[in-house]
Amino acid sequence: MxxxxxxxxxxSDHALAVTMAxxxxxxxxxxxxxxxRVGMRVMDTDTHHPAPEEQPHLPEGGPVFEIQEMREPDEVxxxxxxxxxxLPHELHRAWTKTGQDQHRRRWSPGSSGSFGSGGLGHV
Numbered sequence: 001m002x003x004x005x006x007x008x009x010x011x012s013d014h015a016l017a018v019t020m021a022x023x024x025x026x027x028x029x030x031x032x033x034x035x036x037r038v039g040m041r042v043m044d045t046d047t048h049h050p051a052p053e054e055q056p057h058l059p060e061g062g063p064v065f066e067i068q069e070m071r072e073p074d075e076v077x078x079x080x081x082x083x084x085x086x087l088p089h090e091l092h093r094a095w096t097k098t099g100q101d102q103h104r105r106r107w108s109p110g111s112s113g114s115f116g117s118g119g120l121g122h123v
Contacts (some may be wrong), residue, residue: 072099 074097079086 070099070104071096089099
């Protein structure tokens, strides 16, 4: 066989591979489009959309706002003797309680960047 015949055979194999890859890509793209359409159709039939009267409303007293307060650690109670142990109902609900000092600590110029960072502080 001549060199031209080998080139023609190689180029036809290459063209066939490119064509098959293109057709495979079209099949995959079509399957994805079909899957999205089926999913949208299922969501439209399955999902219950709430009516306006079922939507959440403001409470009677108006909007509820968050509360900001300074907290401090709440000590764990100590058992009466070494033989006793604390039971879960004897512990507090939270590990912190409302602090005595409700003033927020503020950064003062010339001090370190954060509280207790170990920086140089006032120089």
